[in-house]
Amino acid sequence: MPSRLSIKAMQYFLAAVDSGSLTTAAQKLNVAPSAISNGIDQIEEEFQLDLVQRFPAKGIHPTTTGKTMVQRIRRLIEEYESLLSGGKELRESLSGKLTIGYYAPVAPSFLPGIAAPLLNQNKDIRLEFIDCNNESAQTGLLNGDFDVILFVADNAKPGIKCEALIDAPPYLLVPKSHGLASLDSVSFHQLQEVDLVLLDLPFTAQYLQGLLDENSIKPRIVATASTTEMVRSLVGAGVGCSILNMRPLIDVTYGGDRVKAIPLKTLRKPLALSLGYINRNPRRVVSTFIKSCLDYFGQDSARALTTKSEYTSRRE
Known part of the structure; x- marks a missing residue:
C-alpha cells in the first residue's frame, strides 16, 4: 500500500522532540496540540515503531529508536526545505x-x-x-x-x-542586375519564365510549393539549398531568383554580390x-x-x- 506519511507529520514530530512538549510544539507551529499528537501517531503507525515516550507531567522524550529516526527525518526535512529554496531561486533568479x-x-x-x-x-x-x-x-x-x-x-x-x-510576407530575391530589380513589386505571372533557387527546408518547401500551385506557376527549379545564405549566394551569383520571407539587414551575400528583395503580390497571408x-x-x-x-x-x-x-x- 502507498505510504500515508506526510512532510507535515514529520515536521510536527521534529518540533515535538526538539521542544520536548506537545503544547510548546503546537504554539511554535501555530496548530492545536492534537495535530502534533496525530502527526507523531502517523509516523509511529507507518513504521510500526515506538518513537517517543509521553509523560503527562514531563512532556515527551524520544526512545532509542526514536533518536535514530530523528536524525534521518531531520536530514529528509532539510533536503525538502533545500529543494523548495532551490526551486524558488530557480524560478526567481536571472541565472x-x-x-x-x-x-x-x-x-x-x-x-x-x-x-x-x-x-x-x-x-x-x-x-x-x-x-x-x-x-x-x-x-x-x-x-x-x-x-x-x-x-x-x-x-x-x-x-x-x-x-x-x-x-513575414513572401518576396522575390533577385540579383541587383536582374531585369525585375527595378520594380517596386512583382506578381506571380511574372515568374513563369524565371529560374528559381528553392530554400529546401521541411516547412518552407511546402509553403513555397503552395504559393506556386495556387498561382498555377511551374517555374524551373535550377537549384535547392538548405540554408538561406546559400540561397542568397546562389541568387547573387546569377544562378536564379528565389522566394523567401525574412531577410537579413544587408543586401550583400557571402560571395560579395548584391541582391534585392522585391515584394510579391499574393493571395496568401504572410x-x-x-x-x-x-x-x-x-x-x-x-x-x-x-x-x-x-x-x-x-x-x-x-x-x-x-x-x-x-x-x-x-x-x-
Missing part, C-alpha cells in the same frame, strides 16, 4: 542556462541583438541556441529540450503558448514568426527573454527584416 530552439532562417540578423543586452546585464545567464526545423522546435519544447522557441506558428501543437513577433513557450510558471530568465523578444520586434527597426506586404484577399 542559469536558457536553451532556445529556433526555426528562423535569418535569426543571426536579430537574435544576437536580443541576446547581447540580456547577457551584458546578467552575467550568470548562459544562452544556448539550437537551429532546428519548425516541427522539431515544437517537439523539443514540449519534451523539455528547449525553454523557448522561435517558429512559424501555423498549426502550433497543443500546449504551446504563442506570442506573434512579426508578419507567415507569422512567433515565440513559443510552455505557459506554466516559466522561470524568470525565460520571462525576461520573452519580454526582450517582444520589445525588439515592437520597434520600427525590426520591420527591416521583412518587405512590405502585398497580400490581397482577391485576384486582381
Whole structure:
C-alpha cells in the first residue's frame, strides 16, 4: 500500500522532540496540540515503531529508536526545505542556462541583438541556441529540450503558448542586375519564365510549393539549398531568383554580390514568426527573454527584416 506519511507529520514530530512538549510544539507551529499528537501517531503507525515516550507531567522524550529516526527525518526535512529554496531561486533568479530552439532562417540578423543586452546585464545567464526545423522546435519544447522557441506558428501543437513577433510576407530575391530589380513589386505571372533557387527546408518547401500551385506557376527549379545564405549566394551569383520571407539587414551575400528583395503580390497571408513557450510558471530568465523578444520586434527597426506586404484577399 502507498505510504500515508506526510512532510507535515514529520515536521510536527521534529518540533515535538526538539521542544520536548506537545503544547510548546503546537504554539511554535501555530496548530492545536492534537495535530502534533496525530502527526507523531502517523509516523509511529507507518513504521510500526515506538518513537517517543509521553509523560503527562514531563512532556515527551524520544526512545532509542526514536533518536535514530530523528536524525534521518531531520536530514529528509532539510533536503525538502533545500529543494523548495532551490526551486524558488530557480524560478526567481536571472541565472542559469536558457536553451532556445529556433526555426528562423535569418535569426543571426536579430537574435544576437536580443541576446547581447540580456547577457551584458546578467552575467550568470548562459544562452544556448539550437537551429532546428519548425516541427522539431515544437517537439523539443514540449519534451523539455528547449525553454523557448522561435517558429512559424501555423498549426502550433497543443500546449504551446504563442506570442506573434512579426508578419513575414513572401518576396522575390533577385540579383541587383536582374531585369525585375527595378520594380517596386512583382506578381506571380511574372515568374513563369524565371529560374528559381528553392530554400529546401521541411516547412518552407511546402509553403513555397503552395504559393506556386495556387498561382498555377511551374517555374524551373535550377537549384535547392538548405540554408538561406546559400540561397542568397546562389541568387547573387546569377544562378536564379528565389522566394523567401525574412531577410537579413544587408543586401550583400557571402560571395560579395548584391541582391534585392522585391515584394510579391499574393493571395496568401504572410507567415507569422512567433515565440513559443510552455505557459506554466516559466522561470524568470525565460520571462525576461520573452519580454526582450517582444520589445525588439515592437520597434520600427525590426520591420527591416521583412518587405512590405502585398497580400490581397482577391485576384486582381
